[in-house]
Amino acid sequence: IVMTQSPDTLAVSLGERATINCKSSQSLLYSSNNKNYLGWYQQKPGQPPKLLLYWASTRESGVPDRFSGSGSGTEFTLTISSLQAEDVAVYYCQQYYNYPRTFGQGTRVEIK
Amino acid sequence: QVQLVESGGGVVQPGGSLRLSCDASGFSFSNYAIHWVRQAPGKGPEWVSVIAYDATQKYYAESVKGRFTISRDNSESAVYLQMNSLRHDDTALYYCATEEVGFDNWGQGSQVTVSS
Numbered sequence: 001i002v003m004t005q006s007p008d009t010l011a012v013s014l015g016e017r018a019t020i021n022c023k024s025s026q027s028l029l030y031s032s033n034n035k036n037y038l039g040w041y042q043q044k045p046g047q048p049p050k051l052l053l054y055w056a057s058t059r060e061s062g063v064p065d066r067f068s069g070s071g072s073g074t075e076f077t078l079t080i081s082s083l084q085a086e087d088v089a090v091y092y093c094q095q096y097y098n099y100p101r102t103f104g105q106g107t108r109v110e111i112k
Numbered sequence: 113q114v115q116l117v118e119s120g121g122g123v124v125q126p127g128g129s130l131r132l133s134c135d136a137s138g139f140s141f142s143n144y145a146i147h148w149v150r151q152a153p154g155k156g157p158e159w160v161s162v163i164a165y166d167a168t169q170k171y172y173a174e175s176v177k178g179r180f181t182i183s184r185d186n187s188e189s190a191v192y193l194q195m196n197s198l199r200h201d202d203t204a205l206y207y208c209a210t211e212e213v214g215f216d217n218w219g220q221g222s223q224v225t226v227s228s
Contacts, residue, residue: 027192041157048218049157055213066215092156096214099171101147101159 001025001095005104011082018080020107022093027073028056030097037097039068040078042089043106049092053078085111114138114217116208117129121222124198132193132222134208139190142166147211148182148193150204151221160206163191176202198226 003024012018028037036056041049051060056076057069066081080087086112093104120132134146148160161172163180171180181194191208205221 041215048221049215051214051216059214094214096211099162100173103157103159106156
């Protein structure tokens with residue numbers, strides 16, 4: 001499954017909304033449980049990726065509620081409702097629907 | 113708390129071999145599959161391999177199939193990645209990770225550099 005993110009880079013003013021899109025080459029919706037097998041990660045320099053959301057929209061424990069996910073099937077969105085300085089990072093989507101697990105190419109979020 | 117510590121990386125010539133280790137603690141290791149994920153400089157993460165909790169199932173990325181072998185020792189809470197016939201494009205930081213839903217725990221990585 002090929003994962004494609006847009007845009008590659010996003011510059012947003014502090015306090016403004018940031019929106020990242022992710023498309024998969026096939027549906028990530030598993031019909032038996034109605035769940036989308038998609039995760040979102042944040043990676044800061046010198047650190048491993050950090051899981052933010054799973055099942056496309058469920059926040060991992062401790063993740064601020066300004067991070068939210070939406071979408072189903074093949075199109076997904078990560079939204080940061082009010083960008084903070086500490087949110088500067090690269091964000092990746094990743095499917096765990098099947099093997100090989102695959103990631104999007106990443107979206108770099110910067111401060112405008 | 114969950115801790116994953118990778119080791120065994122280094123500089124190796126093309127065609128050479130390395131064996132990475134992932135030492136785990138803080139969770140019921142023998143109940144979990146463990147993955148290897150690598151990240152080349154300036155690139156996104158790339159999934160490499162996974163081993164089931166009981167080692168009965170193993171999967172590999174096409175790019176490493178036939179060259180890399182994953183194994184585990186539940187008595188030692190460790191997973192290994194034997195890497196043979198290394199190529200320049202295997203140069204990366206190699207992470208081990210657990211997966212509940214998504215990769216929820218990662219180590220800090222072990223650097224592998226393939227260079228002549």
